[in-house]
Structure formats: structure tokens, C-alpha cells
Amino acid sequence: MILVINCGSSSVKFAVMEPLEQVMLVSGLAEKLGSDGAEIAIKIGVQKNPTPRRSWKDASGSLIKIEDYQKEVYQLGNGGHTEALAKLVEVLKAHGLLNELTAVGHRVVHGGSYFSDSAVITPEIIEKVTECNVIAPLHNPANLLGIEVATQQLPNLPQVAVFDTSFHQTMPDYSYLYATPRSWEKEHHVRRYGFHGTSHRFIAIKTAELLNKPLSDLNIICAHMGNGSSICAIKGGESMDTSMGFTPLPGLIMGTRSGDIDPALITYMAERLNTDAQGVIDILNKKSGLLGVSELTNDMRELTEAATKGHEGAQLAVEMFCYRVAKYVAEYMVPLQRLDALVFTGGIGENSAIVREKVLAHLRFLGFIVDPAVNDKTYGGKTTVITTAGSTRAMVVNTNEELMIAMDTHQLTRTSGAVKSVSFENY
Numbered sequence: 001m002i003l004v005i006n007c008g009s010s011s012v013k014f015a016v017m018e019p020l021e022q023v024m025l026v027s028g029l030a031e032k033l034g035s036d037g038a039e040i041a042i043k044i045g046v047q048k049n050p051t052p053r054r055s056w057k058d059a060s061g062s063l064i065k066i067e068d069y070q071k072e073v074y075q076l077g078n079g080g081h082t083e084a085l086a087k088l089v090e091v092l093k094a095h096g097l098l099n100e101l102t103a104v105g106h107r108v109v110h111g112g113s114y115f116s117d118s119a120v121i122t123p124e125i126i127e128k129v130t131e132c133n134v135i136a137p138l139h140n141p142a143n144l145l146g147i148e149v150a151t152q153q154l155p156n157l158p159q160v161a162v163f164d165t166s167f168h169q170t171m172p173d174y175s176y177l178y179a180t181p182r183s184w185e186k187e188h189h190v191r192r193y194g195f196h197g198t199s200h201r202f203i204a205i206k207t208a209e210l211l212n213k214p215l216s217d218l219n220i221i222c223a224h225m226g227n228g229s230s231i232c233a234i235k236g237g238e239s240m241d242t243s244m245g246f247t248p249l250p251g252l253i254m255g256t257r258s259g260d261i262d263p264a265l266i267t268y269m270a271e272r273l274n275t276d277a278q279g280v281i282d283i284l285n286k287k288s289g290l291l292g293v294s295e296l297t298n299d300m301r302e303l304t305e306a307a308t309k310g311h312e313g314a315q316l317a318v319e320m321f322c323y324r325v326a327k328y329v330a331e332y333m334v335p336l337q338r339l340d341a342l343v344f345t346g347g348i349g350e351n352s353a354i355v356r357e358k359v360l361a362h363l364r365f366l367g368f369i370v371d372p373a374v375n376d377k378t379y380g381g382k383t384t385v386i387t388t389a390g391s392t393r394a395m396v397v398n399t400n401e402e403l404m405i406a407m408d409t410h411q412l413t414r415t416s417g418a419v420k421s422v423s424f425e426n427y
């Protein structure tokens, strides 16, 4: 079993996964760490009968979510990451799960240009991840803290880093470079890195399996649409282009992030708002996107409901979101030339029929014809093709970043070698 950890500056998301069976046994979140009200909530899957865990896999062979669980919540005083993980270890021990852990997999946001695959953590790896702090100052220090604390709490287990960026290291230079002075890249690491790579890679592998096609022959566009959104052109299982860039700010319109804007706006608005460049960037990250346009909420479910009731801001935000996604899909036909499927995933992609329908309506010229009966019924964890027979294929596939991290961790701590060729059939 693998403990999967996703460490933020004041939170830790975690899960215990059995990658061979594709089962999640524990999940949870510690939040408000380092301040009053710090707490950890742990959901532990409960077996209704004493059959072995193997039987948790359902008939279709897909991952069983913890539908039936007990939730334990503990206050941590104003404890930090150390106290949170110590409590998790204590609870896992009490449930007899601690001794079953074989490794810890960490989500690490930025691997810079160093990592094109996941890596077993060693002092050299820590050094390289630390070097990436300069280009990911908000995320990597928290991820490193998670690694440090997990190593203290679980010193006998190997630890693996799985990077959000590594999947995109296959992008060609004409795709990842900005048209800025070359010295910016050489001296200051300025280039498109892309993020959400763990999700995009999972979707590529899963879609190949679902379509019964070798990954090396699969061309898809993956639209990961959630609170953070990005889109990726994946050719033969490799990322060719993606909408996030040097940071996760550009590309699609997101919950509170603007996505693409004219960079000249930054100094213009800094002057107007009597702030500095960082002040404007903060607004572009936290007060823009669906929230900024709608002046209502960053939540797509609320927006689509408000839009049907006539809220003009909500209607505009939904239209802008769908138009931007469709424009990127059309753009990514350039690197792909031939498309096996447009895949929707993430909270919005998996659940919002109206968003998928609007995106596909813009893309009729590419041969997409949505099947409304199927599309309308696809939410809440269903994986299916949502277009008619004869249409260019669009489908909904549920992403599972925790499982991808657990699979990488499992593979790297059992054998050495690249993880890209992992097939679900091996698991």
C-alpha cells in the first residue's frame, strides 16, 4: 500500500492507495495547519464483511471509491505538518494499516527541466527540487516540507516524488519556448513548463485502455477542467503542447485565475490600481476567472444554475469559459493533425453536461456531434463516449491523480526504470 501525500503551505491532502487493486482505502485532509483551528479529517474505508480487500474491486474493474467509510476528525491545537502526519501515522497504526505501507508518494508541483519522470527521493533529488523553488516559490517549499516530515515520521519507507511538470518535458522547443530573448531561458529558466501532468498522463493511459489502442498510437486532447484548468495535446502518449506555462496562471479561464491575458495589462493596471506588478498578479490569480467575470462565484455548478435563471454575469462567464476551451482544442489540432478523442475530465469536465455541450457546439466544424441523451446523463463518476456514432469522438474519463502517484511510487520502489510505459493491465 502506498501513502500518497499532497502538501500545501497550510494543508496536507493524503490517501492510502492499493495500486495493484486500484483501491483507495483511506483519504483525508489536514487544514489550517500552523494556526488556531488546525485539524485533520481522516476517512477510513470500512469493509462490510470480512472478505479480503481483493474483492473490493467492482465487476467493471474500476476503482472503488470509499462510499462506506468512517470519518475521524482530530483537533491539532495550532499544530503544523509534523503534528498532522504524526496523527495520521497514529490512526493508520490503530487501524492496522501502518505495517502494510510500502512507500510514500509525494505530489511535487515543479520539477523544472530536471525531471521528465517521477523519482525515488535521495539527497541529490532534494537538492534539485530545492533549486526549483525559485520558479515555484508558492508550491515547492511546501512539497519539500511534506517530504521532510514524512521522512521523519516514516523513516523506513522509500519516498517518491511525482511532478506536475514532468509529463510535459516531451514538448518540442518550438512549443515550450516563449518568443522572448533566448537568454531568458538560458539564464533565468523562462519557458513553458505546464502543470496537471499527472492527470493528463493518467487520462492518456486510461483512454488508451478504454479505446483498446496502444498508447504509442493514441492522439488525444485532454481538457482537464476543474477549479484549476488546463488542456493538453497528447500524441502517442507524449505531451506536445499545454495551456499552462511558466506558472499555472495562463491558458484556460479558471475558478479565480484569468488564464491568457495581454501581459502589458500588468503595468497598466498596477498604475491604475495604485499597486505593483505583484499586486496585479495576485488579482489575476485570486479574483479573476469565473469569479471575476460573473461577480458571483468561482463554482461552475452554481454558475450554470444561476445562468439558467438569467444571471447575466454567470451567463457571460460560462460562455467565455467554453469559448476559450474550444479555441484551444482547435489550436491543438495543429500538433496532433489526427484526433482519436477529445477527453473531458476534472470536476467540470466530468460533471457539467452543459459546458461539454457548449464546447462541442463551437467545434462542429471538426465533426463533433454530441449525443444529448448520453451527455446529459454523464456525471458523478461515469466514463463514456458522449458523441454520436460517426462523430469525431468526445468522451468523459474520470481522472485520478492519487492513483497515478501510487502507481508510479509502487513501480519505482519495486523496480527501476521509466514509468511512462505503465499500462493499467499491469495493475
Ligand code: AMP
Pocket (backbone or CB within 6 Å): 225, 226, 227, 228, 255, 298, 299, 300, 301, 302, 304, 346, 347, 348, 351, 352, 353, 379
Ligand atoms: P475540481 O477542482 O476538479 O474538484 O473541480 C471543481 C469544479 O467542478 C467546481 O467549479 C465545481 O463547481 C465543478 N463541478 C462539480 N460538480 C459539478 C456539476 N455537477 N456541474 C457543474 N460543475 C460541477
